Amino acid sequence: MRSGCARGSGRASRPVDRVAVPIQTFGPSGPTVIGPAALLQAKAITKRFGATLALDALDLDIADGEFFALLGGSGSGKSTLLRIMAGFETPDSGRLLLDGADIAATPPWARPVNMMFQSYALFPHLSVADNVAYGLRRAGVAKAETGARVAAALAMVGLAGFDRRKPHQLSGGQRQRVALARSLVMRPRLLLLDEPLGALDAGLRERTGFELRALQRETGAAFVMVTHDQEEALALADRVAVLDGGRIAQRGAPRAIYERPASRFVARFLGAANVLEGRAADGAFDSAEAGATFTDIPAGTVALALRPERLRILPPGADEPNTAPGTVEDAAFRGDDTLLLIRMAGGALLRVAHAEEDGAPPERGAAVLVAWDADDVVPLAS
Numbered sequence: 485m486r487s488g489c490a491r492g493s494g495r496a497s498r499p500v501d502r503v504a505v506p507i508q509t510f511g512p513s514g515p516t517v518i519g520p521a522a523l524l525q526a527k528a529i530t531k532r533f534g535a536t537l538a539l540d541a542l543d544l545d546i547a548d549g550e551f552f553a554l555l556g557g558s559g560s561g562k563s564t565l566l567r568i569m570a571g572f573e574t575p576d577s578g579r580l581l582l583d584g585a586d587i588a589a590t591p592p593w594a595r596p597v598n599m600m601f602q603s604y605a606l607f608p609h610l611s612v613a614d615n616v617a618y619g620l621r622r623a624g625v626a627k628a629e630t631g632a633r634v635a636a637a638l639a640m641v642g643l644a645g646f647d648r649r650k651p652h653q654l655s656g657g658q659r660q661r662v663a664l665a666r667s668l669v670m671r672p673r674l675l676l677l678d679e680p681l682g683a684l685d686a687g688l689r690e691r692t693g694f695e696l697r698a699l700q701r702e703t704g705a706a707f708v709m710v711t712h713d714q715e716e717a718l719a720l721a722d723r724v725a726v727l728d729g730g731r732i733a734q735r736g737a738p739r740a741i742y743e744r745p746a747s748r749f750v751a752r753f754l755g756a757a758n759v760l761e762g763r764a765a766d767g768a769f770d771s772a773e774a775g776a777t778f779t780d781i782p783a784g785t786v787a788l789a790l791r792p793e794r795l796r797i798l799p800p801g802a803d804e805p806n807t808a809p810g811t812v813e814d815a816a817f818r819g820d821d822t823l824l825l826i827r828m829a830g831g832a833l834l835r836v837a838h839a840e841e842d843g844a845p846p847e848r849g850a851a852v853l854v855a856w857d858a859d860d861v862v863p864l865a866s
C-alpha cells in the first residue's frame with residue numbers, strides 16, 4: 485500500500501471518560517464487539533429496493549469512540565447502511581440497537597447521530613454561522629449557548645472568523661469544514677460521513693484526512709465513514725468493513741485485513757494482490773498458472789494471495805527456494821517503485837512492485853525469477 489495518511493497511535497489525547505475498550509470475540513466472520521462499549525449494533529439488516537437486494541442480513545457493531553470505515557465498490561450497499569443508521573431509510577427486516585435499545589422507531593433528529601452528506605447540503609442563503617447554528621436553533625438551544633457552541637465548532641475546524649461568509653464565498657475544502665462544524669456542533673455520539681474527502685483534490689484530501697482523525701480523537705465521538713477508496717479507509721480507520729453485494733466480506737483492523745485477506749474479493753480489492761488459482765491437496769497447493777507448488781497450506785484453501793510489494797526479482801538461475809520463472813512483460817515507473825508485470829511460465833500475470841533501493845529494475849523482455857517468502861503466501865478460503 486502506498487498511502488498518504490499515516491496512522492497515529494493517537495489514543496493518548498482522547499478524554500479519559502470516552503476511551504473505547506471494545507471487548508471482542510473472534511468468530512468465523514471476524515471480531516465481534518460484545519462488551520458494553522458497543523454503541524451501535526446492526527443485526528441481520530435486510531433492505532430491498534424492488535428487485536435489488538441492497539443489504540443482505542447484515543450484522544455490524546460500532547464501538548463507542550472508534551473510527552470505522554465502510555469500504556466497498558459502487559452499489560455494494562454502503563450508503564444504504566449509512567442512511568439506515570441515520571434513520572433516513574427503514575430496513576425491511578433486522579434490528580438497529582443503540583446502547584442496546586432498539587431505535588427503529590426513533591426519527592433521525594431524535595437520534596444522537598448526525599450525518600455529513602457528500603454534497604455537504606449547506607443552505608446557500610445562510611451565512612456560515614447560521615448554517616452551523618441551524619440544528620441548535622431547531623432544537624431550541626438558548627441564544628447565548630448557541631453562539632458559544634457555533635464559535636467553538638468553527639474554531640475546531642479552523643474557520644474562526646468566517647462566520648459571516650456565505651457558502652459560495654468559500655473554497656470546496658472550507659465548505660466541507662462548515663459541514664463538519666454543523667455536524668460536530670450537535671455533539672453527536674455517532675457521526676456518519678458519506679465520502680467525506682470525495683470532493684477534495686489530492687493534497688487537500690491528505691491534510692483533511694489527518695484533521696478528521698484529530699477531530700475524532702478530540703470529540704470522542706464514533707465516526708463511521710463511507711468510502712470506495714481503500715487507501716483512505718486503511719489510513720484513517722481503527723476498523724474497516726469491506727462490503728460486497730450487501731454483505732460484509734471481511735472486517736477488522738486495517739493491517740489485519742490488508743495482510744490477511746480472507747477471500748479472493750478482499751485480496752483484489754485491497755491493494756490489488758496477485759491471486760493464484762490452483763489445487764490444494766495433502767497440505768500443498770499446486771498452481772499450474774504460476775508454475776509453482778506451495779507447501780504448508782491449510783485445508784480448505786481455494787486460492788493464494790501474494791502482495792506485489794512482497795515479491796522479489798532475482799536473476800535467472802539464482803539458487804533460492806520459493807521461486808518461479810517468468811518474463812518481464814511491462815514496467816511502469818511510479819516514483820518510489822516500479823510496477824513490473826511478469827508473465828509466469830505457467831501463464832499467470834503477476835504484479836511485482838520493485839523498490840528503488842533494490843536497484844535498477846529488469847528490462848522489458850528479460851527472463852527473471854520471481855521469489856517470495858513462505859510467510860507472505862496468504863491462503864484464501866473463498
Ligand SMILES: Nc1ncnc2c1ncn2[C@@H]1O[C@H](COP(=O)(O)OP(=O)(O)OP(=O)(O)O)[C@@H](O)[C@H]1O
Nearest residue numbers: 533536538556557558559560561562563564565712
Ligand atoms: N432509492 C433507491 N431506489 C432503488 N434502488 C436503490 C436506491 N438506493 C440504492 N439503490 C440500489 O441499492 C444498491 C446499493 O446502493 P448504495 O447506494 O447503498 O451503494 P453504495 O455502495 O453506496 O454505492 P456508491 O458507492 O455508488 O454510492 C444499488 O444497487 C443501488 O442501485
